[in-house]
Structures are given as structure tokens and as C-alpha cells.
Amino acid sequence: MDKLTLKQEGFVQSLVKGESQRQAYKDNYNAKKMTDKSIDETACKLLADTKVNSRYQELMNKLRDRLEEKGLTNAEDIIKSIIDIRTRCMQGSPVMVGHGKDKVESGEWEFDASNALRSNELLGKNLNMWTDKKVIDHNVSARLEDFID
Secondary structure: OOOOOHHHHHHHHHHHOOOOHHHHHHHHOOOOOOOHHHHHHHHHHHHHOHHHHHHHHHHHHHHHHHHHHOOOOOHHHHHHHHHHHHHHHHOOEEEEEOOHHHOEEEEEEEOOHHHHHHHHHHHHHHOOOOOOOOOOOOOOOOOHHHHOO
8 A cells, every 4th residue: 555645644643643634634734824614625535535544544443452452442331331421410419508518418409411411412323313314205207218219
């Protein structure tokens, strides 16, 4: 496989480190006179390039393998963690009032709605529940014979 240019390699390295495509492009190319929209489009095309994308996938696979070897993460652990966070966020906890040792329960309860919803969203995405569904309805009355002389 052909090697990447230094700028292409830098772009890929920035992505693997967690930068957005826009920021990775800005870090490695002269984009001072470009609009954000233009940078986004160019960065997207760059990542779609076969050589660049292959290198990106190679580095991401290596990173994933290293993390799994160290027992830091795998898909199952992440799902379990999201479920644990969801469970904790859905549980009510008493609202405490007062300061220091003088804190007492107020009689009200709260739960972490924002993070509960976010964990539900992540679980739903993992199950492909939030994919766009398009209904295409068309009525074709022409026959092939109508177009042949």
C-alpha cells in the first residue's frame, strides 16, 4: 500500500487521538482562509480516501486491541457500564438540606434525568433503535413496452 503524506498521516493521528475531523484538518493543513463548512467537507473527503481510511482503521484496530489486552474496555464492558449508569440515574435519591453534619433529608426526591436519558439513548443506538426509517411510495403505470419502438 502507498504511504500517506506527512499531512495525511498527521490528520489520521489527530483523529485517533480523539480530535474532530474539522480540528484534525486544521491541525495538519493550512485552513486559515477556509470556512468551517469547507473544512468539514474537505476533511470528510480526505477521510473517505481509500489510503487515509485504511490507515485510520488500522490505527483504531490497534488501539482497540491494546485497550482490550489491558482489560480497559470492550463492547460488552461498555454496555454493562451504560446499564449501571442508567440504573443509578433512574434511582431516586433524597434531596439533602443543611451543611456538613447538619444535613438532613428534605422529604423531596430527585433523579438524574439528563444522564438517564443519555444512557437510554446510547443503549438504543447500540440496538439500532434510532435509525431513520423512510417510506417510499410510488406508483409506476408505464410498462417497458411503452418505451420500446
